[in-house]
Amino acid sequence: MEETPAPPAFADMVEAHERIRPHIHRTPILTSAYLNRLTGAEIFFKCENFQKGGAFKARGACNAVFGLSDAAAANGVITHSSGNHAGALAYAAERRGVPATVVMPRNAPEPKKAAVRDYGARIVECEPNATTREAVCAEVQRETGAEFVHPYNDARVIAGQATCARELIEQAEGLEIVTAPIGGGGLVSGTCLTLSALAPEVEIIAAEPKNADDAARSLRAGQIIADDAPRTIADGLKTPLKPLTWGFVKAHVSDILTATEDEIVAAMRLIWMRMKILIEPSSAVPLAAIIANPDRFSGKRVGVILTGGNVDLDRLPWLTTGVDA
Amino acid sequence: MEETPAPPAFADMVEAHERIRPHIHRTPILTSAYLNRLTGAEIFFKCENFQKGGAFKARGACNAVFGLSDAAAANGVITHSSGNHAGALAYAAERRGVPATVVMPRNAPEPKKAAVRDYGARIVECEPNATTREAVCAEVQRETGAEFVHPYNDARVIAGQATCARELIEQAEGLEIVTAPIGGGGLVSGTCLTLSALAPEVEIIAAEPKNADDAARSLRAGQIIADDAPRTIADGLKTPLKPLTWGFVKAHVSDILTATEDEIVAAMRLIWMRMKILIEPSSAVPLAAIIANPDRFSGKRVGVILTGGNVDLDRLPWLTTGVDA
Structure with missing residues (x-):
């Protein structure tokens, strides 16, 4: 039986930000006129692919x-x-x-x-x-x-990930929606922690591969549903929710949208092509969800967290066939 | 017989910058702790791969x-x-x-x-x-x-490209060397135009594929040498100098370093991997030259212009064999 640790408080995020500042990048926000035209939204991409180690982690x-x-x-x-x-x-x-x-x-x-x-x-x-x-x-x-140090079911880890959303709302004013990929839920929980205190008017929408939609099903069911070894190219998003992250998700996430493998690869390629940046498949899931659900995002100012850029340059998904599970 | 147009003056660059400002990005500077350690230099990458259309052009x-x-x-x-x-x-x-x-x-x-x-x-x-x-x-x-509108042997074009070096020295203070790839020489000429007026203490070093080293040989010979159809993966750098660009190069460029095809591909991959940005092969030539000539750059503050990010994502050079000519 796993013990449920106490969730982090808002002050833990503030303290975390001071503590980690010398060791992390305040990553930039990039925008793309092309992707704004394509989606009808105004998207602010928080580039954690430029973070130390290539990811928000x-x-x-x-x-x-x-x-x-x-x-x-x-x-x-x-x-x-x-x-x-x-x-x-x-x-x-x-x-x-x-x-x-x-x-x-x-x-x-x-x-x-x-x-x-x-x-x-x-x-x-x-x-x-x-x-x-x-x-x-x-x-x-x-x-x-x-x-x-658990990858996400850890109050210290969630408080650290929460600093990303704080920078995002400082760097991009007037956001109406923030969307991020959800696997175990550490980043999304941190986003909930920060936004529920600093910008409760901002809607938090998570995005997930359809092939690993355990978080979406959990939200609908009102309890954690865990899948055994889901197969998706978004390899960072295979992990299930845990008690600590589930607490944040059920309290603050308004919806979890899903995207197919093809939609994820297409969105990934689009970001590479149009923004000239490397992102890993997991990071493409929010844009894939935005493109698949234009009515939810059109006309809105949307923050998207690009979670990481660690890809195997010898195995790009549009050059291989099938799902890399 | 081609007519030699009059070269642009410094005031033309200033006027160009005002004129084009609504239509271009003031592209960011990125740095990489890893590449600084690798080269011993402090490198400031001017990211024209993020420019409108994906290149400084x-x-x-x-x-x-x-x-x-x-x-x-x-x-x-x-x-x-x-x-x-x-x-x-x-x-x-x-x-x-x-x-x-x-x-x-x-x-x-x-x-x-x-x-x-x-x-x-x-x-x-x-x-x-x-x-x-x-x-x-x-x-x-x-x-x-x-x-x-000639791609580079045109005073208006050179004055426009010159705005890149102006932004670079505004964004990265105290540069000792600026290096950029050289093909026809439009960007390098613009860099000469700006730096000779605003920062004459900065050394200008161009970089070129060894397989298309016509500019390096021109500089040694004291006259334009043009090659017929050089074969290099750096497809933006196959063009020869022309009278207008040659005038700037011979007056202000201190050296033109070369890099092999393998060195270019390795430097390109290194920038993708470590900086999480897409650059085209031509843009990798300066870093390849820096890595191949550590004594020239070690301990120096170096500005590198990443000229563009337009690559065919279905044909990455490290996944194909031989030179794509």
């Missing part, structure tokens, strides 16, 4: 790592992740000069492993299933006393 | 088109180009609401033709050689009275 990881006491930090940090949180935690630990361990499935993509190793973290491989992963993680914790 | 084309009298503009404009100048002139003409004709070799890549058509310009196809191209161009000029 540096915010939460830095807040968790730099919030530790010196004594606790000395034992290092540990997480399980095959995605951007792994690299982000490795980055944060390297900045603080403490050891980091990442438990990764042995079939994780080599570029993801390389990113973790580049920041000097130790990788412990495990079988690609949740039971083994958690057992291995617990074992390393017992051995080292390392602090476990 | 919008500056020169807009200056030429918006500088015409209403009577002259009414007859339209014409150029020959299979690259970014074609799209830029089409963009400028559409903004002014006058017709544009672009003479393109019939084997020009379809994405380049599409960009021109998207801006409402007319494409006249010709055989892929200089003689036919000029004959077709002259014929259309006779028929329509359209104003010919």
